[in-house]
Amino acid sequence: MGADxxxxxxxxxxxxxxLYLEPCWSHAPGGRFARVAAEVDASRLLFGTDATLIDPASAFGAVAAAGLTEALAERVAWRNAAELFGLPIRP
Structure with missing residues (x-):
C-alpha cells in the first residue's frame, strides 16, 4: 500500500x-498507528510484529510513539488478544 x-x-x-488491525508495517511512517488508533474501535487493535520478517522494535516503537492512554496501550498490548481468543483474564 502507498503512504496513505x-x-x-x-x-x-x-x-x-x-477485522483487527496491528502496528506491523514494513515501512511505518511516524504517527500512522496513532491515526489508526484514533479512528478504529479500541477493541479491534492488537499488537503484532511479524517477527522474523520485520524487526519487532518497529512495531513496538509505533505503539510507544502513538501517545496512547494507559488503558488503550494495555488493550493493544494484550487485553484485546486475551478477549478475542477467550483466554482467562485475572485482575
Missing amino acids: GHRHAIEAARHCDR
Whole structure:
C-alpha cells in the first residue's frame, strides 16, 4: 500500500466486525498507528510484529510513539488478544 494505504484499513475495519488491525508495517511512517488508533474501535487493535520478517522494535516503537492512554496501550498490548481468543483474564 502507498503512504496513505492505512486509510483503507481504517475504512475496512469500520465495516467489518471481524477485522483487527496491528502496528506491523514494513515501512511505518511516524504517527500512522496513532491515526489508526484514533479512528478504529479500541477493541479491534492488537499488537503484532511479524517477527522474523520485520524487526519487532518497529512495531513496538509505533505503539510507544502513538501517545496512547494507559488503558488503550494495555488493550493493544494484550487485553484485546486475551478477549478475542477467550483466554482467562485475572485482575
